[in-house]
Amino acid sequence: MTQPTPHGDMPESLAARTGAIRLLAHVLRDGRMLSDGASGLDGPAAARALRLAGLTLRHMGQADAMLKTRMQRQPAAKIRDILRLALTELCAEGSAAHGVVNDAVAMARMSPKTTKQAGLVNAVLRGLTADMPATLAEWEALPAPTLPIWLRKPLAASWGRDRLEAIEAAHLRGAPLDLTPKPGVSVPGAVELPTGSLRLEGGQVSILPGFAEGDWWVQDAAAAIPVRLLGDLTGLRVLDLCAAPGGKTLQLASGGAHVTALDISGKRLRRVSQNLDRTGLTAEIVEADALEWTPEEPFDVVLLDAPCTATGTIRRHPDLPHLREARDIETLTKLQYQLIDRALTFLNPGGRLVFCTCSLLAVEGEHQVSAALKRHPSLSAIPLDPASFGLPEAAASPHGLRLLPDLWADRGGLDGFYMAVLRTAGATPA
Ligand SMILES: C[S@@+](CC[C@H](N)C(=O)[O-])C[C@H]1O[C@@H](n2cnc3c(N)ncnc32)[C@H](O)[C@@H]1O
Numbered sequence: 001m002t003q004p005t006p007h008g009d010m011p012e013s014l015a016a017r018t019g020a021i022r023l024l025a026h027v028l029r030d031g032r033m034l035s036d037g038a039s040g041l042d043g044p045a046a047a048r049a050l051r052l053a054g055l056t057l058r059h060m061g062q063a064d065a066m067l068k069t070r071m072q073r074q075p076a077a078k079i080r081d082i083l084r085l086a087l088t089e090l091c092a093e094g095s096a097a098h099g100v101v102n103d104a105v106a107m108a109r110m111s112p113k114t115t116k117q118a119g120l121v122n123a124v125l126r127g128l129t130a131d132m133p134a135t136l137a138e139w140e141a142l143p144a145p146t147l148p149i150w151l152r153k154p155l156a157a158s159w160g161r162d163r164l165e166a167i168e169a170a171h172l173r174g175a176p177l178d179l180t181p182k183p184g185v186s187v188p189g190a191v192e193l194p195t196g197s198l199r200l201e202g203g204q205v206s207i208l209p210g211f212a213e214g215d216w217w218v219q220d221a222a223a224a225i226p227v228r229l230l231g232d233l234t235g236l237r238v239l240d241l242c243a244a245p246g247g248k249t250l251q252l253a254s255g256g257a258h259v260t261a262l263d264i265s266g267k268r269l270r271r272v273s274q275n276l277d278r279t280g281l282t283a284e285i286v287e288a289d290a291l292e293w294t295p296e297e298p299f300d301v302v303l304l305d306a307p308c309t310a311t312g313t314i315r316r317h318p319d320l321p322h323l324r325e326a327r328d329i330e331t332l333t334k335l336q337y338q339l340i341d342r343a344l345t346f347l348n349p350g351g352r353l354v355f356c357t358c359s360l361l362a363v364e365g366e367h368q369v370s371a372a373l374k375r376h377p378s379l380s381a382i383p384l385d386p387a388s389f390g391l392p393e394a395a396a397s398p399h400g401l402r403l404l405p406d407l408w409a410d411r412g413g414l415d416g417f418y419m420a421v422l423r424t425a426g427a428t429p430a
Contacts, residue, residue: 012045013048013099015045016045017052018049019045021078021081024084025081026038027322029077033319033323034317034319037050047204052085052089055089055092057322058172058174059088061142063083063087066087066128067080075120079108079117079121085104086100090129091135091139097132101122105121108121145171147168147321151311151361152164154361155167155361158362163406166406167405169406170409175316175415176200177202177218178193178200178221179208180219180224181196181198182254182279186198195224195391196228196390197221197224199411217250217275217278220414220415223247225417225419226248226354226356227248229354233256236300237258237298237299237301238260239303240261241304241346242264242339244268245271245272246261246272249261249272252283254281259283260284260286260299269285269287290343291338298348300347301354302344302351302354304339304356306355310324310358310359311361315413315415332364336364341372341375347424350423350426353424355368356420357417360405360416365420369381369398369400369418370399379422379425380423380425381400382423399420400418400420403417
């Protein structure tokens with residue numbers, strides 16, 4: 001007799017695949033992020049569903065190219081997702097063919113709307129799995145998936161075609177698990193990067209040693225650098241202006257600063273509070289629109305990790321190219337410029353503004369800082385030497401540091417980021 005599972009009578013593999021199909025629909029048709037966790041599952045099946053949906057989004061270009069030659073007409077959207085997932089599992093994961101095909105057919109049969117197309121799913125997948133070596137050779141010979149044209153164009157213009165292709169290859173490889181440790185903390189099995197972050201291949205975060213003790217937090221190695229640019233933080237009054245979910249707030253507090261963590265989103269600020277509780281660190285939390293809020297006293301440092309397209313995090317979030325649009329750039333760059341000007345009004349004379357964005361686009365990084373320096377002639381950019389922060393020379397950039405995901409390919413890469421430190425005129429605070 002079949003034992004009941006946490007997913008009713010469904011085995012975990014079928015539950016995870018069903019969850020992945022649900023997630024693909026959320027991203028591709030409802031425009032929701034994968035991280036909204038809408039698979040309807042929990043525990044290991046939810047984690048597997050999320051991983052499968054992400055893998056399918058990463059390889060969607062290849063799967064679509066292969067499916068196109070095998071079907072005369074476009075099937076229903078859900079059937080297309082079932083086939084994309086199956087093909088990705090077969091070719092990119094090397095999953096066992098019988099399980100993949102049986103579950104794909106079972107998923108097609110689950111709904112009256114798609115059950116009639118179960119035969120098509122079966123025929124296409126049986127055809128592909130009949131000669132797996134040939135199918136794999138065809139998959140391998142396909143061009144690597146590319147970014148949407150609205151992103152490719154500006155990236156090729158800023159970084160060149162070779163670099164663009166290297167970035168796209170890095171997106172396909174995915175990302176390791178990076179941790180930012182409190183001073184003196186190490187994690188068994190983790191490699192220490194020259195920038196100070198600890199790197200693991202992956203794993204369930206909440207069962208890693210030191211999680212419950214709050215010894216570290218999850219933060220991409222690139223995202224951990226902006227705070228490191230500030231050096232000693234002891235006793236400084238620091239405003240983390242767009243703080244949630246709080247990776248940089250934790251770094252600032254752990255470095256001995258008096259931190260005010262402000263964000264417009266109360267929901268996201270709850271994550272900052274949870275992170276502070278777990279790590280035993282403290283910061284004053286403010287829920288406000290930075291463009292309207294005014295502090296009672298100025299700050300020595302403002303860290304502005306501005307809202308942006310987040311295109312630097314595509315290797316972790318393969319849903320982003322499907323959710324963002326070219327028109328987002330204009331809205332976000334306008335907000336970034338307003339936030340920079342607002343942030344400068346919060347500083348003491350001689351105070352420092354760290355501006356950073358996890359974007360691949362120069363308009364959200366280099367151009368913003370160049371324009372701010374022109375608008376405010378008394379502002380200066382503090383020169384940053386990549387080597388002083390453990391980074392390769394390729395990270396050198398006008399006024400700041402530019403990280404792209406193809407850097408450190410042999411170590412597992414980095415998210416894309418731009419960062420600069422600007423100083424206002426006047427006395428330097430102690
Ligand atoms: C890139 S995220 C910040 C990530 C964060 N610094 C970290 O390291 O975890 C940008 C944040 O800006 C916030 N935000 C957007 N517009 C804002 C505004 N007008 N005022 C304050 N926060 C804003 C968003 O809610 C979001 O949490």
